[in-house]
Amino acid sequence: MSKHESIAAAGAVYYLFGATGDLARRKLFPALFSLYKEGKLAEDFAVVGLARRPRTNDEFRADVYESINEFCRYKQGDDETWKKFADHFVYMSLDINNLDGFRELNNLTEELDARFDIPGNRLFYLALSPELFGPVSLNLRDGGLLESKGWNRLVIEKPFGYDLQSARELNEQLSHVFKEEEIFRIDHYLGKEMVQNIEVIRFANAFFEPLWNNKHIANVQITLSETVGVEERGGYYDKSGALRDMVQNHLLQMLAMIAMEPPSRLHPEDIRDEKVKVFRSLRPFANSEEVRRDVIRGQYSEGSSRDKRLNGYRQEDSVNPESKTETYFAARVFADNFRWAGVPFYIRTGKRLPVKTTEIVIEFKNVPDNILFARRHDLSPNLLVIRVNPMEGIYIKINAKKPGVDNTVQPVSMEFCQSCQVGLNTPEAYERLIYDAARGESTYFTRWDEVAQAWSFVDRIAEAWREDNESLQFYPAGSWGPEQADKLLAEDGFHWWPVNGQDEDNVIWISGSSSN
Numbered sequence: 001m002s003k004h005e006s007i008a009a010a011g012a013v014y015y016l017f018g019a020t021g022d023l024a025r026r027k028l029f030p031a032l033f034s035l036y037k038e039g040k041l042a043e044d045f046a047v048v049g050l051a052r053r054p055r056t057n058d059e060f061r062a063d064v065y066e067s068i069n070e071f072c073r074y075k076q077g078d079d080e081t082w083k084k085f086a087d088h089f090v091y092m093s094l095d096i097n098n099l100d101g102f103r104e105l106n107n108l109t110e111e112l113d114a115r116f117d118i119p120g121n122r123l124f125y126l127a128l129s130p131e132l133f134g135p136v137s138l139n140l141r142d143g144g145l146l147e148s149k150g151w152n153r154l155v156i157e158k159p160f161g162y163d164l165q166s167a168r169e170l171n172e173q174l175s176h177v178f179k180e181e182e183i184f185r186i187d188h189y190l191g192k193e194m195v196q197n198i199e200v201i202r203f204a205n206a207f208f209e210p211l212w213n214n215k216h217i218a219n220v221q222i223t224l225s226e227t228v229g230v231e232e233r234g235g236y237y238d239k240s241g242a243l244r245d246m247v248q249n250h251l252l253q254m255l256a257m258i259a260m261e262p263p264s265r266l267h268p269e270d271i272r273d274e275k276v277k278v279f280r281s282l283r284p285f286a287n288s289e290e291v292r293r294d295v296i297r298g299q300y301s302e303g304s305s306r307d308k309r310l311n312g313y314r315q316e317d318s319v320n321p322e323s324k325t326e327t328y329f330a331a332r333v334f335a336d337n338f339r340w341a342g343v344p345f346y347i348r349t350g351k352r353l354p355v356k357t358t359e360i361v362i363e364f365k366n367v368p369d370n371i372l373f374a375r376r377h378d379l380s381p382n383l384l385v386i387r388v389n390p391m392e393g394i395y396i397k398i399n400a401k402k403p404g405v406d407n408t409v410q411p412v413s414m415e416f417c418q419s420c421q422v423g424l425n426t427p428e429a430y431e432r433l434i435y436d437a438a439r440g441e442s443t444y445f446t447r448w449d450e451v452a453q454a455w456s457f458v459d460r461i462a463e464a465w466r467e468d469n470e471s472l473q474f475y476p477a478g479s480w481g482p483e484q485a486d487k488l489l490a491e492d493g494f495h496w497w498p499v500n501g502q503d504e505d506n507v508i509w510i511s512g513s514s515s516n
């Protein structure tokens with residue numbers, strides 16, 4: 001057996017619903033090609049692109065070729081690899097609502113099984129708008145596509161519902177056709193290297209785990225900031241807003257990874273059980289006053305970045321000119337459990353902020369007041385910063401003696417820059433997630449009870465906002481969002497730590513990256 005064969009996922013037919021769409025072009029084709037290049041897809045697979053638009057197989061392969069050229073971390077390179085890869089791709093025009101089309105798809109599948117020696121495994125990837133998730137599942141069943149002798153898996157994109165009620169209805173529809181263990185709900189943040197690294201940083205380091213509690217941690221800050229505006233996605237985003245688009249999923253998932261107890265076994269269900277416990281312990285907002293006190297809701301107005309004028313949200317195409325949708329969200333959240341009692345988690349996300357970054361900051365409590373240092377110097381708190389995106393790495397900030405005779409203390413940062421070591425060529429989240437789904441590894445997919453708990457937390461906020469016409473704050477595009485988000489921390493004696501170490505002029509950097 002060659003090295004590659006030992007890591008390849010089991011052969012399967014991959015049905016890519018939404019094959020002419022944006023996600024397929026920017027993420028899914030490139031991810032499949034990278035997996036193929038690395039031997040994680042052997043030769044016993046086929047990809048069927050599905051959408052309504054007509055395409056010949058050759059036209060479809062040309063689309064895939066262009067997408068890889070533009071977005072893949074591996075370019076096609078040698079023609080031989082590309083030709084072999086492209087040969088596995090076929091296209092079929094299909095309307096989700098046409099059951100006969102699914103029967104035809106079943107016939108095509110039999111041909112592909114025979115041609116590529118595929119053992120009857122099926123992976124259905126729904127890169128479609130969410131209202132089609134239910135109908136596709138029913139037609140897959142009624143069209144006979146689930147009757148093969150191998151496994152069936154459904155990979156489903158976000159958003160999973162609009163609120164708890166609609167998520168329940170969707171889940172109910174899917175559960176008539178697929179078992180929970182066959183459903184792989186994507187949250188692409190769980191596919192990111194540094195989000196997966198949280199478990200290792202926490203549970204494989206004697207430095208951190210003993211301190212990982214309310215005795216030693218003062219607060220946790222999670223920032224997911226974006227420079228982009230709503231772009232062409234107004235149709236979707238104006239109904240969703242930051243709360244549903246980013247908080248219900250990515251931000252709460254990262255919070256759960258930080259806050260969860262160590263699982264008793266490294267089994268997907270044990271890990272997901274621990275995350276559910278965190279969601280259950282989130283203190284629900286009791287009424288709209290509490291939401292007003294602890295949650296900031298903003299929308300970008302006209303502004304600028306690097307001398308470029310930027311439209312306000314309401315001026316964007318396909319957005320209601322009187323929209324009250326939030327493009328910024330910040331909140332103070334508590335997990336009411338033994339480990340985290342009293343520790344605020346500050347979470348924020350926004351569009352049209354000054355930088356694109358995702359960072360998690362763990363701020364430790366200061367050492368006790370002592371005659372040696374804490375009374376004589378203004379000590380900076382120790383920080384552990386996990387850089388998720390786009391730079392990957394961690395740094396810790398500690399206090400050290402400034403060289404010289406006057407015995408002063410200065411902050412020193414020690415950095416592990418993962419991006420500098422492996423370049424910007426780490427696997428994309430979608431590569432990892434497609435590979436995991438093909439291997440039946442569900443750890444980094446969200447289970448139904450996690451999704452439901454996250455919705456019930458978020459729904460209380462949405463409900464309070466529905467009645468409230470005043471809490472929306474406007475912030476200039478290109479700024480760090482409403483000032484109220486700073487006040488939220490100031491009330492507790494904290495401040496947002498600058499992202500990317502931006503104002504760390506006084507910090508000495510000790511890098512763990514370049515010499516390796």
Ligand SMILES: NC(=O)C1=CN([C@@H]2O[C@H](COP(=O)(O)OP(=O)(O)OC[C@H]3O[C@@H](n4cnc5c(N)ncnc54)[C@H](OP(=O)(O)O)[C@@H]3O)[C@@H](O)[C@H]2O)C=CC1
Pocket residue numbers: 017018019020021022023024050051052053094095096097126127128129130157158159
């Ligand atoms: N784009 C992104 O970056 C991200 C997207 N997502 C999620 O991924 C999903 C897809 O998003 P995206 O690719 O941007 O959407 P697009 O609108 O770009 O693509 C939608 C796709 O669905 C197909 N489609 C629409 N109606 C039908 C139908 N009745 N029958 C068959 N095919 C149909 C379209 O093809 P045709 O018109 O030819 O039928 C097209 O291929 C959504 O759930 C989105 O929320 C999640 C995270 C990021």
Ligand SMILES: O=C1O[C@H](COP(=O)(O)O)[C@@H](O)[C@H](O)[C@H]1O
Pocket residue numbers: 226245246389
């Ligand atoms: O799911 C989404 O995520 C992207 C941000 O993802 P990233 O990997 O680029 O950080 C966000 O722009 C989009 O609105 C949202 O739907």
